[in-house]
Amino acid sequence: MPIEVESPEQLGYETITNNLSESSVTDRRLSDLGLDLSPDGEGSVAALDDLLLCYGDHLGDPVLREAVAAGGEGLRADDVLVTPGAAAALFATATSLLEPGDHAVVVRTNYATNLETPRAIGADLEVVDLSFDDGWRLDVDRVAKLVRSGETRLISVTCPHNPTGTMLDRAALHALVELAESSGAVLLADETYRDLTHGTPLPMAATLSPRAISVSSMSKAYGLPGLRVGWAVCRDPRLAQTLLAAKEQIVICGATIDEAIAGRVLTDRARILPPILEQVRTRLDIVRTWLAGQETFEWIEPAGGVVGLVRFRADVEVDTDRFYEVLLAGYGTYVGPGHWFEVDDRHFRLGFGWPTEAELRAGLTGLSSAAADART
Numbered sequence: 152m153p154i155e156v157e158s159p160e161q162l163g164y165e166t167i168t169n170n171l172s173e174s175s176v177t178d179r180r181l182s183d184l185g186l187d188l189s190p191d192g193e194g195s196v197a198a199l200d201d202l203l204l205c206y207g208d209h210l211g212d213p214v215l216r217e218a219v220a221a222g223g224e225g226l227r228a229d230d231v232l233v234t235p236g237a238a239a240a241l242f243a244t245a246t247s248l249l250e251p252g253d254h255a256v257v258v259r260t261n262y263a264t265n266l267e268t269p270r271a272i273g274a275d276l277e278v279v280d281l282s283f284d285d286g287w288r289l290d291v292d293r294v295a296k297l298v299r300s301g302e303t304r305l306i307s308v309t310c311p312h313n314p315t316g317t318m319l320d321r322a323a324l325h326a327l328v329e330l331a332e333s334s335g336a337v338l339l340a341d342e343t344y345r346d347l348t349h350g351t352p353l354p355m356a357a358t359l360s361p362r363a364i365s366v367s368s369m370s371k372a373y374g375l376p377g378l379r380v381g382w383a384v385c386r387d388p389r390l391a392q393t394l395l396a397a398k399e400q401i402v403i404c405g406a407t408i409d410e411a412i413a414g415r416v417l418t419d420r421a422r423i424l425p426p427i428l429e430q431v432r433t434r435l436d437i438v439r440t441w442l443a444g445q446e447t448f449e450w451i452e453p454a455g456g457v458v459g460l461v462r463f464r465a466d467v468e469v470d471t472d473r474f475y476e477v478l479l480a481g482y483g484t485y486v487g488p489g490h491w492f493e494v495d496d497r498h499f500r501l502g503f504g505w506p507t508e509a510e511l512r513a514g515l516t517g518l519s520s521a522a523a524d525a526r527t
């Protein structure tokens with residue numbers, strides 16, 4: 152996928168001044184988290200020093216699993232399988248459920264893994280394309296028309312969505328759960344941005360039905376992608392066991408230190424998350440103000456997360472290759488071009504949660520300037 156070779160990590164962070172291509176909040180250091188770092192405190196080096204670096208619980212650190220379960224009504228710690236990032240949970244889910252030729256319905260655009268893994272398996276994949284003109288809203292009836300009762304193995308959605316930041320409404324989520332239940336499919340809900348919902352979060356899909364798997368992680372909302380800690384939540388014991396078996400095949404268990412840190416952070420989410428959300432809302436407001444003051448770009452305002460899919464307005468004639476080239480070379484600004492998400496390059500993903508406020512403002516100015524330079 153181009154997103155891999157063109158990612159800022161591979162391009163080199165030193166080549167980018169205003170990085171608006173990231174999909175998480177600002178990366179954090181342990182010391183940013185305000186854990187108790189006193190010598191005998193819970194976050195201290197001494198506490199980590201004392202940690203036995205054994206093969207851990209194959210389901211994942213129990214404290215972390217308790218903290219994840221506390222985020223959804225009626226969940227038990229044993230419903231949670233910790234994985235190395237949400238990416239591994241998505242991979243384990245797809246590889247557990249799908250054989251070559253199995254039918255799956257996946258929303259597009261989407262986070263790449265949700266499309267690429269079923270494709271790599273050779274599943275019979277049908278996509279439901281979202282469109283700007285529908286406000287990137289998922290029409291559940293279109294999904295229902297594709298689902299084959301007794302045949303479809305997987306229905307895959309992402310909410311809040313990457314790259315658009317839009318969300319399902321409560322009725323749509325319930326309708327998808329019912330569709331999975333009535334057809335015998337499994338609903339995979341990639342909820343990696345759920346803790347960054349700008350309004351009221353939806354319930355975790357896994358709390359609504361044993362036929363649903365909810366996936367999330369520490370990466371996006373907590374700014375801790377380097378921990379590589381995510382999870383899948385599933386209340387169906389057989390399905391959960393299959394996911395555990397898949398994880399054991401891939402990594403046996405998770406990294407003891409990473410999971411211990413993640414457990415401490417997530418247990419303390421009531422303190423750690425609100426200032427992050429406040430910062431995200433401030434950044435969103437900066438983008439909103441910028442968009443309102445120009446006539447080149449438009450977007451559907453995200454309802455969750457820290458990314459949105461911006462596009463050139465229809466009447467703007469622009470050489471998109473030149474636009475991206477000038478944007479980086481001339482204005483030090485990087486965004487995620489449409490082809491990362493299987494849409495044309497008149498779209499780009501704008502990440503507003505990762506850069507500093509100053510970088511975000513400079514990047515937005517850079518976007519306007521590069522668009523002016525690349526007009527045809």
Ligand SMILES: Cc1ncc(COP(=O)(O)O)c(C=O)c1O
Nearest residue numbers: 236237238262313343368370381
């Ligand atoms: C929607 C979505 N799901 C999953 C992931 C994977 O995240 P991680 O493996 O860091 O938890 C990402 C990362 O970009 C994402 O945007």
